[in-house]
Amino acid sequence: MSTPVEKIKERLDIVDIIGSYIKLEKAGVNYRSRCPFHNEKTPSFFVSPSRQSYHCFGCDRGGDIISFVQEIEGLDFKGALELLADKAGINLVYKNSKEISEVAKLTKILEIALKFYQQKLKINDQAIKYLLQRGLKKETIENFSLGYAPLEWRSLTNHLIDAGFSLADAEKIGLVIKNDKRGDISFYDRFRGRLMFPLFDCNGKIVGFSGRIYDDEKNRTTEGKYINS
Ligand SMILES: [Zn+2]
Structure with a gap:
């Protein structure tokens, strides 16, 4: 690495x-x-x-x-x-990383995901058009930091790996799902083909996401229209 x-x-x-x-x-x-x-x-x-x-x-x-x-x-x-x-968007790992509190670590992952989803929305003209057609203004999309989770299994997962984050931590905040096949552990994106609405606390710190279905996907019938991290 x-x-x-x-x-x-x-x-x-x-x-x-x-x-x-x-x-x-x-x-x-x-x-x-x-x-x-x-x-x-x-x-x-x-x-x-x-x-x-x-x-x-x-x-x-x-x-x-x-x-x-x-x-x-x-x-x-x-x-x-x-x-x-x-x-x-790189996580610097220091020897004293234990000192970094758990909360700060998880918040950092949410911030990385926020930027990632925002970036993906910026390059998705169709999704932007969809939001504008539904009456959202460009400024609203910016101000509320809306994003888009690509319809792929491992886009955020791979991004988090590249940036040096632990997928086990990302799982704790519901961004990825753990797949444990007879002890063979792998992870994949929880939010796929969804418009991402970040949730902030009163200090403006990100605490999670609400993902609304955007792309059609087979097998979607079993999933809720919204899922929250
Ligand atoms: Zn000079």
Whole structure:
């Protein structure tokens, strides 16, 4: 399995990250800007998408996505890693992970699922059209963080594995279902082909989902119109 640093670099593009702090302009195969780390009038700060690195010819600062975030946010390596892991939807596992409370851990999984379902809805024009036809406004879809669970057996399951989460934990909050075939344990998505309505507590923290049937599926007759996690 790849390390958190490798995963962060796989998932995040240095151009996007640096571009979220300063305005980059295309310069051939690279991007350039006035350096955020020293005062200058002519841009000598370059970002290379192919090497996923940056370099300033004025003050000679340079490095990768992590050192950039360290420098610009004033963070140590671990702090920058945490910030980027959060953006990338990666769970950093520390040796003292036992200290992280059970609730926080489960909430994190719900947050990852929330982003996942939202992302899946964004790329599903038909489902968006369906919601709009039913009188929902675009802002409502955004504000209530509505999502879509693909009609697949393991889309969220695989996403959670990739992000380094425990499926046993995901089962506790009802996102996946455990299949125990004579001791051969596997997991699959609980919500499939459903529009996902997240449920929040009074602090705005996600506590679960309500999934409404959207896609037609054979064998659906045995399932409820709504299922809740
Ligand atoms: Zn510089």
